[in-house]
Amino acid sequence: GNSVTQMEGPVTLSEEAFLTINCTYTATGYPSLFWYVQYPGEGLQLLLKATKADDKGSNKGFEATYRKETTSFHLEKGSVQVSDSAVYFCALSKAGGTSYGKLTFGQGTILTVHP
Amino acid sequence: KAGVTQTPRYLIKTRGQQVTLSCSPISGHRSVSWYQQTPGQGLQFLFEYFSETQRNKGNFPGRFSGRQFSNSRSEMNVSTLELGDSALYLCASAPGSGGPTDTQYFGPGTRLTVL
Numbered sequence: 001g002n003s004v005t006q007m008e009g010p011v012t013l014s015e016e017a018f019l020t021i022n023c024t025y026t027a028t029g030y031p032s033l034f035w036y037v038q039y040p041g042e043g044l045q046l047l048l049k050a051t052k053a054d055d056k057g058s059n060k061g062f063e064a065t066y067r068k069e070t071t072s073f074h075l076e077k078g079s080v081q082v083s084d085s086a087v088y089f090c091a092l093s094k095a096g097g098t099s100y101g102k103l104t105f106g107q108g109t110i111l112t113v114h115p
Numbered sequence: 116k117a118g119v120t121q122t123p124r125y126l127i128k129t130r131g132q133q134v135t136l137s138c139s140p141i142s143g144h145r146s147v148s149w150y151q152q153t154p155g156q157g158l159q160f161l162f163e164y165f166s167e168t169q170r171n172k173g174n175f176p177g178r179f180s181g182r183q184f185s186n187s188r189s190e191m192n193v194s195t196l197e198l199g200d201s202a203l204y205l206c207a208s209a210p211g212s213g214g215p216t217d218t219q220y221f222g223p224g225t226r227l228t229v230l
Binding site for chain 1: 171205214
């Protein structure tokens with residue numbers, strides 16, 4: 001079946017540090033890939049997405065590139081801020097069949113940024 | 116445009132009771148999905164509805180059910196509550212046909228506690 005694996009957390013960084021959160025997936029065909037962020041007490045917000053191989057999603061300084069050859073979608077940001085502290089989820093959706101509406105999520109990575 | 120709304124935000128029930136949660140999607144969205152979020156199992160897909168039809172269902176017991184109304188509002192019901200049903204229940208809506216490349220927009224969730 002489909003699965004998403006994220007790097008173990010939590011991740012603790014100082015403000016302005018470089019961030020990488022690794023995400024790899026297992027799926028047949030060409031899934032769409034997403035990064036969602038969850039702030040305390042809130043639902044999930046889409047951060048960025050990519051729907052085909054070699055696409056780069058970007059938003060608010062975050063970037064991720066859909067790498068089919070390594071089945072990866074790593075999240076990066078050049079300079080994190082305290083306000084980026086949250087839980088980050090990598091997810092995939094698979095085309096076709098009975099997969100409507102189903103996102104498969106990784107376990108989430110807790111990011112804490114200190115001033 | 117108003118976002119996805121869920122009611123109630125918090126709910127406390129006792130074992131054996133049943134509960135109904137409500138979700139109002141973003142205006143114009145016809146696809147509504149439900150997820151359960153727990154610390155142990157993470158985010159798990161429950162089911163998806165489109166134009167009042169359930170198109171996809173996750174691996175949950177029959178105690179979990181849902182429906183969608185003609186205005187796209189959705190409800191989910193859990194009967195005979197168990198302690199393990201304590202979770203954050205998230206609703207998401209998607210534009211268009213709710214296909215795999217369509218972004219899902221999440222509500223703030225309903226926090227259910229079963230005592």
